[in-house]
Each structure stands twice: as structure tokens, then as C-alpha cells.
Amino acid sequence: MALEEKKLKLYSYWRSSCSYRIRIALNLKGLEYQYIPVNLLKGEQFSPEFQKLNPIGYVPVLVDGDIIISDSFAIFMYLEEKYPQPPLLPSDLQKKALNIQAANIVCSSIQPLQNLAVLKYIGEKVSPDDTIPWAKFHIEKGFEALEKLLKDHAGRYATGDEVFMADLFLAPQIDAGIKRFNVDMAKFPILSRLNKAYSELEQFQNAMPSNQPDAPSA
Ligand SMILES: N[C@@H](CCC(=O)N[C@@H](CS)C(=O)NCC(=O)O)C(=O)O
Structure with a gap:
């Protein structure tokens, strides 16, 4: 190194x-x-x-x-x-734009709506019971769009058979949807398939929340 x-x-x-x-x-x-x-x-x-x-x-x-x-x-x-x-970005212009679009759906239109600060605000100003349904609603809305966006492009990974930017943004969001917000992944077959493919890659496994030094011991 x-x-x-x-x-x-x-x-x-x-x-x-x-x-x-x-x-x-x-x-x-x-x-x-x-x-x-x-x-x-x-x-x-x-x-x-x-x-x-x-x-x-x-x-x-x-x-x-x-x-x-x-x-x-x-x-x-x-x-x-x-x-x-x-x-981690393809040279093909259309594929590159698709990667940036998928990543930005996660980055701008899903994650900010389920961020800690937002959930805290909703819990305090609206009701603690509304935080998870709020997050789930926005995650599912984003996942529905991603399913449509990737339908004609996904291979083993989001935009074909190679790992690119979109995959790096999708894997953590799918993981959070499942583990923290009880999203029913049966409604999202492409994302479910991608999630399985990510779980088989060492670089993704090592980056998982539970494998970080500050993760609480099980
Ligand atoms: N657009 C920023 C968002 C960063 C962000 O929301 N980070 C979250 C954790 S995923 C955070 O630090 N939240 C702390 C808080 O809400 O107080 C990025 O992509 O890095």
C-alpha cells in the first residue's frame, strides 16, 4: 500500500x-x-x-x-x-448518467428524508409514532422509482454486470430499509436481487455496519 x-x-x-x-x-x-x-x-x-x-x-x-x-x-x-x-463510473455516457441518477435518487430523494435529524424533528413536533411510517413511505417511494429506472439496465448489479457508483449508493439504502425501517422487499424484486449480489462481495461485506469498529457487540 x-x-x-x-x-x-x-x-x-x-x-x-x-x-x-x-x-x-x-x-x-x-x-x-x-x-x-x-x-x-x-x-x-x-x-x-x-x-x-x-x-x-x-x-x-x-x-x-x-x-x-x-x-x-x-x-x-x-x-x-x-x-x-x-x-466506479462507466465511460459510456448514458450508463454514467444512469449511475449518477440512481445514486442521486438515494442521496437526495431518499436518505435525507430518513436522516436522524429529520426523524428526531418529526418525533418531537409531530409524534414519535410517525417517524418510522414517514421514513418507510419515502424509502418505498424511492424504491418504486428505482425499480422502474433500473428495469431495462440491471444485470448482476444495478447497471449491468459490473459494480459502479449506483451500487455503492443502493446497497446501504436497501440495508437500512430492511434492517431499520421494516421495508417489505417482496415489492422490490430487482433491488432484492441486487442486495443478494452485494452481500456476496467482500468489499461490501467489510463495509457493512455490523463489521465496523464502533458497532455495538451483538
Ligand atoms: N448529503 C450528505 C448527507 C450526510 C448525512 O445525512 N449523514 C447522516 C448519517 S447517514 C448524519 O450524519 N446524520 C447526523 C444527524 O442527523 O444529526 C452525504 O451524502 O454525505
């Missing part, structure tokens, strides 16, 4: 789906990194030290030497340019 690669630091929380995307990217690119846990339930994201790294107080944050990047989408694009092998 090159010296340059060892200086990567990832601020992460074991259950964070946004951090999970980047853990997969780092694993696929064979990059070693130092894992720095940020306990979101204890509010460590609001500490002044962490907010210097990311003023909005979210994980993940990647530190690469002097460069600090927060937001999983930006981190993904940075890693793709700085460490281009193996490529």
Missing part, C-alpha cells in the same frame, strides 16, 4: 448509510484508511472540533492529507478522480 494512501482518514458512524457508501468505495479502490468514529447518538457531530471539519455536522468526512471533504457524493467524485482504478 503506497504511503500516500495511508494518510486517508474517514470520519464515520457504523450505522450511517452515507458513510457506508464511502467505506465500499475505499474498499473497492483498495485504499487503506484510518476509521474515526463519530457517535451520532451521543451528538458528537455537533462538537466544535467536528463542525470545523463539516459545518453542517454530518458524516462522512474524508481527510486526505490537507484536503478535507464532506458529503458522500463529493467524496465519491474526489476518490474517483484521485484514485481512478478501478473506475
Whole structure:
């Protein structure tokens, strides 16, 4: 492993789906990194030290030497340019756009609606009983769109038989849908099939929440 690669630091929380995307990217690119846990339930994201790294107080944050990047989408694009092998975006323009679209459905139209801060707000301002149904509604709406979007493109993975960007964003969201929000995956056959394929890849397994150093012991 090159010296340059060892200086990567990832601020992460074991259950964070946004951090999970980047853990997969780092694993696929064979990059070693130092894992720095940020306990979101204890509010460590609001500490002044962490907010210097990311003023909005979210994980993940990647530190690469002097460069600090927060937001999983930006981190993904940075890693793709700085460490281009193996490529996680296809060269075919249409396939590339499809990957970005699928990733952004997860990143902009699903995950923000089920984020901790939003669920906390709904639990306090509406009712604690409304948090899970709210999250489930928005996850299922996104999953329905993804099923339609990927119908004519999916192979073993989301956009064919190679792992690309869309897969890195889908795997954590499907995992969260199943394990945290009781989404009935029988309604989503393509996503269910993809989830099985992801579970068989070592780089995805190692990035799973339960395999992180800050995961509670079973
Ligand atoms: N668009 C950002 C979203 C980051 C985000 O929402 N992170 C969540 C964990 S997945 C978080 O840190 N939540 C803390 C909170 O809500 O207080 C990204 O993709 O990185």
C-alpha cells in the first residue's frame, strides 16, 4: 500500500448509510484508511472540533492529507478522480448518467428524508409514532422509482454486470430499509436481487455496519 494512501482518514458512524457508501468505495479502490468514529447518538457531530471539519455536522468526512471533504457524493467524485482504478463510473455516457441518477435518487430523494435529524424533528413536533411510517413511505417511494429506472439496465448489479457508483449508493439504502425501517422487499424484486449480489462481495461485506469498529457487540 503506497504511503500516500495511508494518510486517508474517514470520519464515520457504523450505522450511517452515507458513510457506508464511502467505506465500499475505499474498499473497492483498495485504499487503506484510518476509521474515526463519530457517535451520532451521543451528538458528537455537533462538537466544535467536528463542525470545523463539516459545518453542517454530518458524516462522512474524508481527510486526505490537507484536503478535507464532506458529503458522500463529493467524496465519491474526489476518490474517483484521485484514485481512478478501478473506475466506479462507466465511460459510456448514458450508463454514467444512469449511475449518477440512481445514486442521486438515494442521496437526495431518499436518505435525507430518513436522516436522524429529520426523524428526531418529526418525533418531537409531530409524534414519535410517525417517524418510522414517514421514513418507510419515502424509502418505498424511492424504491418504486428505482425499480422502474433500473428495469431495462440491471444485470448482476444495478447497471449491468459490473459494480459502479449506483451500487455503492443502493446497497446501504436497501440495508437500512430492511434492517431499520421494516421495508417489505417482496415489492422490490430487482433491488432484492441486487442486495443478494452485494452481500456476496467482500468489499461490501467489510463495509457493512455490523463489521465496523464502533458497532455495538451483538
Ligand atoms: N448529503 C450528505 C448527507 C450526510 C448525512 O445525512 N449523514 C447522516 C448519517 S447517514 C448524519 O450524519 N446524520 C447526523 C444527524 O442527523 O444529526 C452525504 O451524502 O454525505
